[in-house]
Amino acid sequence: MELQLALDLVNIPEAKEVVKEVESYIDIVEIGTPVVINEGLHAVKAIKEAFPNLKVLADLKIMDAGGYEVMKASEAGADIITVLGVSDDSTIRGAVEEARKQGRKIMVDMINVPDIEARALQIDAMGVDYICVHSGYDHQADGKNSFEDLAAIKRVVKQAKTAIAGGIKLDTLPEVIQAQPDLVIVGGGITGAADKKETAQQMRQLVAQGN
């Protein structure tokens, strides 16, 4: 089981500061969609250059031009790039094809996919590397969570790794780990903690016990 830190509400210098504090305890650092929108792929490049030993995920939430966007994110140094599960099959296939060429990985974000089990089965067959169930900000405000979605995709996914994201905190992490995803994605649960380093360290221990 791996641990990913999602950075959503920071600029580039703030991102570097947070990652420096917790880098020993995480496997992947995510440049979240809000950071991509504010700073562009410059943020991915800056973090990859500052932390070459960490894997960097660019949360582009690609909806079109799959091959092109994966190429640009690869140039910037992204190891993993996200595509939306609600996008067209041709977009996902284009992204996977380009990722193979560039030696990168594709994560599909299942946010707002209507029939998550049926779509996960299709997407798994397209050769993506991760399938992520995700309660977005706007969904979380509605009180939704992703445990049922994780169980649904675990029933059908044969080759991709599974990931879970959305509102995970230190006190809810044990329940998440019990659901046995391959990757746990935490944002505000670390970045909003009084002691980020201590929180990340405790999360790392829990995740390690989950293996």
Next chain:
Amino acid sequence: MELQLALDLVNIPEAKEVVKEVESYIDIVEIGTPVVINEGLHAVKAIKEAFPNLKVLADLKIMDAGGYEVMKASEAGADIITVLGVSDDSTIRGAVEEARKQGRKIMVDMINVPDIEARALQIDAMGVDYICVHSGYDHQADGKNSFEDLAAIKRVVKQAKTAIAGGIKLDTLPEVIQAQPDLVIVGGGITGAADKKETAQQMRQLVAQGN
């Protein structure tokens, strides 16, 4: 009928150069998703500052955190911000609410919406300003176009303006105009033309005759 220039494959200096050439003939300049991904909202800010008389559309294709992303795009000077039709209703509503506060407009991009007529009816009722039918790059490669989709949304939309995007060229523009959208979005049809200024001018004339 309005004319929007979509900039997708340029950096900020190249964008300024293209807009300078055609600014008299367009109503709205779009900072396309690939430019947002590469440069972030810095591109929106730079173009709005350079061309304060043009409306600037930020093609964020928002999928989550509707209110927050619209706030950030407004800060950067965007007049119109795009949200995905496949996103959650709460995301679209959050975007519309923030746009009203900031005096900005919301365009919903219907790319890859399964039942476009039913969804347009719902989205129109949420108070968005534009609903755009859109054959994406990956769709265009599959030979799809948006005329049927435009007809479908025009049957049900009562308050929003309608827009059409995807592969429109000078020679296909008359057919597009016959379908009577409120806004025509052209990208490569202008940026890829041998004479951008002449092409934009001819498109402007056709669009003006369509009114």
